[in-house]
Amino acid sequence: KKRIVSGVQPTGSIHLGNYLGAIRNWIMLQNTYDTFFFIVDLHAITLPYDAQQLSKATRDTAALYLACGVDTYKASVFVQSHVRAHAELMWLLSSVTPVGWLNRMIQFKEKSRKAGDENVGVGLLTYPVLMASDILLYQSDFVPVGEDQKQHLELTRELAERVNHLFGGRKWKKLGGRGGSVFKVPEPLIPPVGARVMSLTDGLSKMSKSAPSDQSRINLLDPKDVIANKIKRCKTDSFPGMEFDNPERPECNNLLSIYQLISGKTKEEVAEECRDMNWGTFKSLLADAVIDHLQPIQVRYEEIISDSAYLDGILAEGATKAAGIADATLNNVYQAMGFLRR
Numbered sequence: 001k002k003r004i005v006s007g008v009q010p011t012g013s014i015h016l017g018n019y020l021g022a023i024r025n026w027i028m029l030q031n032t033y034d035t036f037f038f039i040v041d042l043h044a045i046t047l048p049y050d051a052q053q054l055s056k057a058t059r060d061t062a063a064l065y066l067a068c069g070v071d072t073y074k075a076s077v078f079v080q081s082h083v084r085a086h087a088e089l090m091w092l093l094s095s096v097t098p099v100g101w102l103n104r105m106i107q108f109k110e111k112s113r114k115a116g117d118e119n120v121g122v123g124l125l126t127y128p129v130l131m132a133s134d135i136l137l138y139q140s141d142f143v144p145v146g147e148d149q150k151q152h153l154e155l156t157r158e159l160a161e162r163v164n165h166l167f168g169g170r171k172w173k174k175l176g177g178r179g180g181s182v183f184k185v186p187e188p189l190i191p192p193v194g195a196r197v198m199s200l201t202d203g204l205s206k207m208s209k210s211a212p213s214d215q216s217r218i219n220l221l222d223p224k225d226v227i228a229n230k231i232k233r234c235k236t237d238s239f240p241g242m243e244f245d246n247p248e249r250p251e252c253n254n255l256l257s258i259y260q261l262i263s264g265k266t267k268e269e270v271a272e273e274c275r276d277m278n279w280g281t282f283k284s285l286l287a288d289a290v291i292d293h294l295q296p297i298q299v300r301y302e303e304i305i306s307d308s309a310y311l312d313g314i315l316a317e318g319a320t321k322a323a324g325i326a327d328a329t330l331n332n333v334y335q336a337m338g339f340l341r342r
C-alpha cells in the first residue's frame with residue numbers, strides 16, 4: 001500500500017480552509033492508502049504561544065480529526081512530539097539544508113514580517129526542515145495539503161533528493177547499508193477545488209487561523225448562530241446574480257466554491273442553481289448548508305473530547321505504530337551518514 005501522511009498545527013481553532021483543503025480529503029484517502037495523521041505540536045511553538053493552552057489545543061485537534069471522520073481502524077493518529085524521531089531527524093537534515101532555501105520560503109517571509117525581528121526564533125526559519133522530517137520519516141508517497149504548503153513540499157522533495165545523492169546508493173552500501181535511496185521522494189496532493197479557501201472579509205487573502213478578525217473564518221466548532229452571522233456579514237459586491245471565475249468577484253467565487261464542496265454538487269450544478277440568486281438568498285442557502293454539514297461533526301467532537309481515556313488510547317496506539325516506522329528510517333539515516341552505531 002502506498003503511504004500518506006499529513007498534519008495540522010494545534011494553534012487557534014480549525015477552520016473551513018483546513019477542513020476543505022486538507023482534512024476532508026484525508027477521509028477519502030484513508031480507505032485506499034496506509035495513512036498517518038499527526039498533530040504538529042512542535043510546529044506550533046515557532047511563534048509566540050501560550051504554554052497553558054498547547055496540550056488542550058493538541059487534544060482538541062486530535063478529537064476534531066476523529067469527529068471529521070478519520071477512522072482509527074484505518075488511519076494512525078498521533079502527536080508529533082510523542083515520536084522522538086521527528087525532532088532528531090530534523091537535526092540531521094538541518095545540517096544539509098542550505099540556509100538560502102529556507103530564506104526563500106514565502107511563509108517564513110510573511111510570518112517573520114508580521115512578528116517583527118525580535119519575535120522571530122530560529123525555529124520559524126527551520127520550520128520546513130521539521131516538516132520535511134515529518135514526511136520523510138515515513139517514506140511517504142503522497143502528502144495531502146492545501147495550496148499554501150506547496151512550497152514546503154517542494155523543499156521536502158529537494159531535501160530528499162539531496163540526501164539520496166550525498167549519502168545514498170553505493171556510498172551507503174559501503175557503510176553496510178542496503179544501498180538505494182535513503183528517502184522516498186514524496187508528492188503533494190492538492191485538491192482541484194478547496195486548496196485555497198479565502199477569507200470571508202477579503203476574497204483576495206486566504207482564510208487563516210492567525211488573521212486578527214474571527215469574522216474572516218468559519219471555525220469547525222462555531223455555534224450555528226455565529227456561522228449564520230459570519231456569512232450574513234461577509235463581504236459582497238454589487239454585481240447581479242452569482243457566478244464562478246469572474247476575477248472582479250473573488251468573494252463570489254470563493255463562497256460558491258465553498259457551497260460546491262459542502263453540498264457535494266458539481267460546479268455546473270451550483271452555477272445553474274445560483275445564477276439568478278441575489279446575495280441575500282445565496283447567503284442563507286450557504287449558511288444552512290454549512291451549518292447542516294458541521295452539525296454532526298460538532299456532536300461527535302463533544303462525545304470524543306469528553307472521553308479522555310478513549311482519546312489518550314488512540315494517541316498512544318498511533319504513536320507506537322508511527323515510532324516503529326520512524327525509528328527504522330532514522331536508523332538508516334544515521335547509518336548512511338556514517339555515524340558510529342551502538
Ligand code: TYM
Nearest residue numbers: 006007008009017018021022134145146195196197206207
Ligand atoms: P496548517 O496547520 O497551517 O494547516 C493545515 C492544513 O490546512 C491547509 N490550509 C488550507 N487549505 C485551504 N484553504 C486555506 N485557507 C487553508 N489554510 C490552511 C494547509 O495547507 C494544511 O494542509 N506546516 C503545516 C503542517 C505540517 C504538515 C507536516 C503538513 C507540519 N508537518 C507534514 C503535511 C505534512 C501547517 O502549518 O499547516
